[in-house]
Amino acid sequence: MAQAMALYKAGRYTAAEAEARALAAGPFRLPDERFAPLALSIAALATGAQGRHAEALAAYDALLPDFGRIFGTEHLQTLKLRSDRAQTLAALDRHSENEAECAAVARVAAGGTGPEMSLLEGAARNGQIYALNAQGRHPEAEKLAREALAAPPVSDRLTLVLRLGLARSLNGQARHEEALAEAENADELRRSMSEEQRRPETGAVELAVATAVLGLGRDTEARTRAAAAHDACLATFGPEHRRTVEARGLLDRIDGA
Numbered sequence: 706m707a708q709a710m711a712l713y714k715a716g717r718y719t720a721a722e723a724e725a726r727a728l729a730a731g732p733f734r735l736p737d738e739r740f741a742p743l744a745l746s747i748a749a750l751a752t753g754a755q756g757r758h759a760e761a762l763a764a765y766d767a768l769l770p771d772f773g774r775i776f777g778t779e780h781l782q783t784l785k786l787r788s789d790r791a792q793t794l795a796a797l798d799r800h801s802e803n804e805a806e807c808a809a810v811a812r813v814a815a816g817g818t819g820p821e822m823s824l825l826e827g828a829a830r831n832g833q834i835y836a837l838n839a840q841g842r843h844p845e846a847e848k849l850a851r852e853a854l855a856a857p858p859v860s861d862r863l864t865l866v867l868r869l870g871l872a873r874s875l876n877g878q879a880r881h882e883e884a885l886a887e888a889e890n891a892d893e894l895r896r897s898m899s900e901e902q903r904r905p906e907t908g909a910v911e912l913a914v915a916t917a918v919l920g921l922g923r924d925t926e927a928r929t930r931a932a933a934a935h936d937a938c939l940a941t942f943g944p945e946h947r948r949t950v951e952a953r954g955l956l957d958r959i960d961g962a
Contacts, residue, residue: 706740709747713754714901716941722751742771746786753789754905756945758796765790781817784810784825791832796947800839807832820859827853827863834870843877850874862902865894869906872913881920888913907941908934908948915955924959931955 709728712721725748729741745768753761765786772783787810794803811829814822830853837846850871858864868891875884892910895903915930935952942949 706744706747709744713747713751714904716904718751718754718942722748722755725751739775742768742775743782746772746789750789753793753796754942754946756943756947756949758793758945758947762790762793762797765793779813779817781821781825784814784822788825788829788832791829795832795835795839798839800836804833804836804840807836823859824863827856827859827867831863831866831870834867834874838870838873838877841877843874846874847871847878861894861898862906865891865898865903865906866909868894869909869913872917876913876916876920879920881917885914885917885921888917904941908938908952911937912948912952912955919955919959928956928959931959 706728709721709724712718712724725744729744729748745764749761749764749768752764768786769783769790772780772786776782787806791803791806791810794800794806807829811826811833814826814829817825830849834846834850834853837843837849850867853867854864854871868887872884872887872891875881875887888910891913895906895910911930911934915927915934918930919927931952935949935956938946938949938952944950
């Protein structure tokens with residue numbers, strides 16, 4: 706299990722998926738019935754990271770009843786699975802469902818204790834922010850992002866994604882100077898993080914900056930940033946991943962202007 710997760714964190718998603726599926730399939734079995742579902746949840750994470758979002762969602766849907774039965778509906782592991790599933794809904798453009806699920810997970814996690822629950826609550830709030838932005842509800846997203854950022858920081862990565870969510874909301878309101886400032890703050894934080902910590906957000910800062918400078922009329926710089934985002938996402942996640950697709954769309958928009 707540790708090996709599968711280490712492969713995932715190292716960005717070796719194909720190997721992580723294979724390792725996790727082998728663990729779940731056996732023939733070796735631990736007497737603990739949690740083993741196979743937890744291994745399959747790692748496989749689902751790795752599947753999504755490769756851009757196979759529909760397949761990942763099907764895996765999460767199949768696992769949810771087992772997690773609820775084994776751990777309980779409000780256990781950290783079950784809530785994390787729901788949060789990961791919600792991120793997959795976002796990748797499939799099912800934004801209203803993502804918003805509702807993230808809000809539900811955040812409410813339950815807010816009643817929990819310990820740093821892991823706090824981190825989970827923050828991750829769910831970030832999912833809400835993404836969903837609100839995707840639905841064009843940028844002022845609501847901005848408000849939620851600022852509230853989350855005002856809370857005591859839980860992790861650098863969470864702060865990073867919240868800043869990027871805020872930048873997205875500001876770009877959506879055509880407040881591009883403010884969005885660029887937030888994206889630059891996010892970039893400074895990213896540079897202080899380890900490669901493993903920042904890998905899941907590959908290309909995200911460049912996309913935020915590209916969108917902001919495009920809005921400021923700096924088309925050449927925007928294209929350079931968007932191309933860098935696309936190349937990085939393509940190398941890390943593959944062509945079907947939602948961020949790779951977003952970067953390709955921004956490039957097409959710039960080239961077609």
